[in-house]
Amino acid sequence: MHRITISAWLLLAVTLHPTSGITAEQTAFARLWCESLHFSQGNSAGGDTLDLTMIDGVPNGELAPNDGKSLVSNFILDLFGMPLYGPILVGLPAFADNDGDGFDDFYDSSQPVYATTSGNYETAVSSGTVTATWNRGPESKDGNCVLSLVDSIYGALGSFSHNFELLEYTGPLYYTAGQTTVSNRFLLTKTGSPEQQFTGRFVLTKNAVDRFNSLKFPSGTWTNTPFGDVRVLETEIMRDAPWPTNYYGYVDFVDGDPRTAPSDYSYWTISIDDLNDSNKNGIPDFSDDPTTIRAPRVAITMDGGSLKLQIDGEIGRTHLLQESASLLPGSWETVSSIVLTNNPQAISLPRPQIDRFWRVITQ
Numbered sequence: 128m129h130r131i132t133i134s135a136w137l138l139l140a141v142t143l144h145p146t147s148g149i150t151a152e153q154t155a156f157a158r159l160w161c162e163s164l165h166f167s168q169g170n171s172a173g174g175d176t177l178d179l180t181m182i183d184g185v186p187n188g189e190l191a192p193n194d195g196k197s198l199v200s201n202f203i204l205d206l207f208g209m210p211l212y213g214p215i216l217v218g219l220p221a222f223a224d225n226d227g228d229g230f231d232d233f234y235d236s237s238q239p240v241y242a243t244t245s246g247n248y249e250t251a252v253s254s255g256t257v258t259a260t261w262n263r264g265p266e267s268k269d270g271n272c273v274l275s276l277v278d279s280i281y282g283a284l285g286s287f288s289h290n291f292e293l294l295e296y297t298g299p300l301y302y303t304a305g306q307t308t309v310s311n312r313f314l315l316t317k318t319g320s321p322e323q324q325f326t327g328r329f330v331l332t333k334n335a336v337d338r339f340n341s342l343k344f345p346s347g348t349w350t351n352t353p354f355g356d357v358r359v360l361e362t363e364i365m366r367d368a369p370w371p372t373n374y375y376g377y378v379d380f381v382d383g384d385p386r387t388a389p390s391d392y393s394y395w396t397i398s399i400d401d402l403n404d405s406n407k408n409g410i411p412d413f414s415d416d417p418t419t420i421r422a423p424r425v426a427i428t429m430d431g432g433s434l435k436l437q438i439d440g441e442i443g444r445t446h447l448l449q450e451s452a453s454l455l456p457g458s459w460e461t462v463s464s465i466v467l468t469n470n471p472q473a474i475s476l477p478r479p480q481i482d483r484f485w486r487v488i489t490q
Contacts, residue, residue, distance in 0.1 A: 152301050153412055155401035159315055159325060160234050161294035161383060162192040162394040166200075169274060169287030177274060177287040178203040179215070182389040189391050190217060190291070197246060204250075204276070206284065211250045217259045217274070218244030229370045230398065236295050236318045239265040253280040268293045268318045293318070294392065296325050300399055304412055307333050309342065324352045331364070339414045340366040344376055355385040364397065372411050374399040407443070424471075425487055433478050438487060439471040447488040448474065454484060 165188045169177035178186035179200040186203060193199040197218050204211040220242035223232045232238035246257035255278040263270025272291050276284040296315035303310045309331040317323035327349035334341035346361040357380050364376030375398045383392030401411035405418040412418065423440030438446055448463040465474065476485070 152303050153401075153403050155300045155302060155399050155403070155411075155413055157298060157300040157313055157315060157400075158398045159296040159378065160396055161392055162234070162396065163294070163383075163392050164190045164198065165292040165294060165392075166190050166272070167290040169289040171285035171287050173285060175207070175285050175287070176205045177276075177285075177289070178205075179289075181391050182387060185387075187384070187387055187391050192394055195219075202248065204284070213248055213250040215246065215248040215257060217246040217257055220244055220261055228398075229367065229373065230375075230396075234293065234295070234396070236268045236293055237266055239263060240270060248276065253278050255279050255284070263291075263293075268295055296323075298324075302401075302413060304415065304417060306417060307335075307338075309333070309413060322353065324350075326350045326352065333414065338416075339410050342374070342414060344378070351385065357381070357383060357385055364399070366411075366414060371409060372400055372402055374401070374413065423487055423489055427485070434476040436474045436476055436485065437471045438465070438467065438474070440467055440489060442467050442470050444489060448485065449488065450483050450485045452481065452483060459486065 163181075166179045167188060168186070171177075179188055179190055179202055180186040181189040181191050181200055190198045190200045193216065197216050199214065199216050202211075202213060202215045220233055220240060223238075224230065225232055225238060226235070228235075233240055240261050240263040242261045244259045244261070246259060248255055248257055255276055258275040258277075260273040260275075261270065262272070270291050270293070272289050273286050274289065275286040278284050295318040297318060298313065298315040300311055300313040302312075310328075311331065312328045313326065315325040327347065329345055329347050331342040331344060333339075334343065342364050344362045344364050346359060348356050348358055351357050360379045360381065362376050362378060364374045366374050375396065378395040378397050380393045380395065382390040383395065399413065401413040403412040404410065404415075405412055406415070408415065423438050423446060425439070426437045428435050428437070436448070440446060444467060446465045446467060447461050448465060449459040449461050451458040451460065463474070465472070
């Protein structure tokens with residue numbers, strides 16, 4: 128950013144010659160979501176219950192990722208006061224991407240999910256099939272899933288209605304891009320629960336061979352408010368050609384939910400969208416080489432009864448013309464936004480009745 132201040136009555140022409148890199152902090156948008164779902168206790172019409180858990184001892188409601196096509200957990204089925212235990216596998220709805228962002232709508236709270244999938248389960252004495260009926264409306268992290276169990280020996284065991292939750296966080300990611308690293312800080316808020324947030328800092332390292340598209344994500348500690356600190360493991364984020372403004376990768380936590388002693392809710396995905404492209408080369412500033420902007424040269428002259436401001440700068444770049452009656456901070460007002468189509472380019476200004484100052488800010 129370059130500022131040039133000119134006093135109209137002194138008719139000064141101020142020229143800046145050096146180039147400088149963009150080192151100011153910029154803003155991207157991040158979305159972080161867990162590959163596991165949180166299931167409440169399921170209830171049948173007959174009053175029986177079905178709980179899911181990925182830890183020993185107590186139900187934690189986790190239905191965890193399995194093979195990209197299904198989710199897996201362990202279940203506790205209480206039939207007439209007689210508990211049954213075993214592993215359960217539930218199919219994922221078919222991949223859909225109605226918003227065209229390259230990610231499965233199933234894990235996007237802005238997109239609805241209406242689907243039926245199949246699965247299976249086992250106990251110490253039998254096995255059976257599972258039919259899952261999924262229902263989640265648009266713009267909601269919360270949905271309902273009915274799990275219907277049919278046993279190979281005992282027949283229908285019941286249909287259990289579960290409320291489920293998509294664990295999703297969104298918000299700004301502030302970054303400063305360098306030649307080999309990208310420094311980041313972030314504030315991500317849980318969808319539907321603004322009191323819960325992820326905050327932290329990390330420094331990405333650009334891949335020396337593919338620096339625009341591959342960055343190493345370091346291990347570190349993030350804060351999961353109000354539950355405590357969580358440890359994230361080293362990974363990699365990538366930029367995919369069909370979605371050139373997006374960077375994504377898998378984030379593995381040592382323990383994604385510090386409220387429970389065993390490790391759970393550990394597997395997450397992060398998506399970073401950066402629309403900043405200062406040099407207009409199709410590579411977001413997030414991973415691009417630091418951009419240099421040639422400082423404009425500015426001259427002001429009298430032309431009859433008006434002033435003429437001449438800007439010598441980069442064609443196609445935006446220049447903000449600001450004016451003020453003083454040089455005090457906060458007194459500047461943008462009066463025109465000019466995208467240079469010629470170099471130099473002249474702008475006529477009305478002759479002021481009192482002393483005025485002008486400056487040009489290059490973006």
